Amino acid sequence: MSKIVQRPKLKWSERLYLPAIFGGMKVTLRHFFAILTRKKKVTMQYPEEKWDAHLPNHYRGAPTLVMDEHGRERCVACQLCEFICPPRAITIHPEEIASDEKWAKVEKRPKTFEIDMARCIYCGLCQEVCPEQAIFLRKDYVVVGHSREEMVHDKKRLYELGQTMDGLVHKWNELK
Amino acid sequence: MDWHLLIAAGVKIVVFVFLLTLPLVAMAVWAERRVSAAIQDRVGPNRVGPMGLLQPVADGIKFLLKEDFTPAHVRKTFFWLAPTLVMVPALLTSAVLPFGTKLFGEPMVIADLDVGPLFIFAVASLTVYGIVLAGWSSNSKYPFLGGIRSSSQMISYEISLGLSVVPLIMLYGDLNLGHIVREQAHNGWTLLPLWGEGLSVRGLILAIPMFISFVVFTTAMFAETNRLPFDLPECETELVAGYHTEYSSMKFALFFLGEYAAMIVGSGLCVTLFLGGWSLPFGWLTPADTAVDVPFWQGLIHIGVFFAKVIAFILFFIVIRWTLPRFRYDQLMKLGWIYFFEIAVLNIILTAVLMWLLAPGSAA
Secondary structure, three states, X not given: OOOOOOOOOOOHHHHOOHHHHHHHHHHHHHHHHHHHOOOOOOXXXXXXXXXXXXXXXXXXXXXXXXXXXXXXXXXXXXXXHXXXXXXXXXXXXXXXXXXXXXXXXXXXXXXXXXXEOOOOOOOXXXXXXXXXXXXXXXXXXXOOOOOOHXXXXXXXXXXXXXXXXXXXXXXXXXXX | OOHHHHHHHHXXXXXXXXXXXXXXHHHHHHHHHHHHHHHOOOOOOOOOOHHHOXXXXXXXXXXXXXXXXXXXXXXXXXXXXXXXXXXXXXXXXHHHOOOOOEEOOEEOOOOOOOOHHHHHHHHHOOHHHHHHHHHHHOOOHHHHXXXXXXHXXXXXXXXXXXXXXXXXXXXXXXXXXXXHHHHHHHHOOOOOOOOHHHOOHHHHHHHHHHHHHHHHHXXXXXXXXXXXXXXXXXXXXXXXXXXXXXXXXXHHHHHHHHHHHHHHHHHXXXXXXXXXXXXXXXXXXXXXXXXOOOOHHHHHHHHHHHHHHHHHHHHHHHHHHOOOOOOOHHHHHHHHHHHHHHHHHHHHHHHHHHHHHOOOOOOO
């Protein structure tokens, strides 16, 4: 069934079109002057202004490796993150910790630990799966490079980004 | 051969057209982008230079460096000719605009013609050839439609544009734009007759048909320069980009700049005819006669006033563009032929009757 919509009957002042133009210009000029007098904030001027201070703690930036309070690298090279990583961005080569070293009871540590940031999708599954709480997604989001090689974060870079994180896992501590 | 006149004309052409109008074209593009951004609650280009003022330079470099691609299916001669045919008439029309009084004893107008408005209408309508040739030589359907639309639109509005100026010419009895401005400086602007002889019953009543002229003239000017709400030749939503769809690089830039140059010259003409050209209101700093030499600083002020008015008018153009939606094509034609043409003709009759009734000698 069709429904006929009647066109509204316009008064002569509306048919003149000029009042409509001025009405429209009132709207546009109101916006124009609101921006001009900075009454209205538009958007953040990114490289100069940043949102960094307001990032929430659960922000998922670049994945990083962390040390514990004794300066021991937390990663025990179990390779769970490597297996769960959906885009297969993580590559780990484990090595054994020599028996004469301080943390010999930990048995394994990563010889190399590489995260290809060109592949990483910031899903956070590595952090979720890690039994040692050694890998965390921190607040770094500016990951840039001129080549694919530069986009691969090696172990050194990962610890640089991750630094130290206290507490959480205590099973390797001396007292235990 | 009077070398002095030739050199003076050359200097005026270089200064007025290349050092004032062309940079103004570039700044108009920048203003368009910043103002439209502000109207839509955005920021606009603000990166290149202070407040993004050097954005036109960056755009220019980009246009120069882009590949100048000529499609294989176009008619080359006309394809190359079209962009210049848009740009050149737009700049040519600026020759008769009086943009100041005198500087170093030289009248500030490139060609002091006694047929100013006629010259402008004659040359400005050549722009349509550029657009039609662009549409036709592109050998592709959308540019073709754009060219067709443009020609019919320009021909339609040319009539009301010309007719809307007739009452004004009747009032001043002169076709020299310089004389018209001088008259306005002494006896009140066409739209604002508040001093001199203009401040009388006759002057105020005659301002009514002048206002109608102004509305018709401005609207027709919008249509002539293909600005929104009448930009149907390039109407992105229907015709991709209209007549310049097949153009790239500097040839596209010429179309783009030609449109803005036409807009600036149109604003200049409107300011000259209706808003008193270089004159300040209430006859301030107005030289008594053409023969009188004006001090250097006054000459500069007059040029400044002219450009301030033109810039204000360009801002009006820009705000209108971002306020009104585009007309439908049949509405455009209806507006041109059924309303504006008749209004312009009736306005001439109205002016004639009013001038006859209120003739200074009749003592009515």
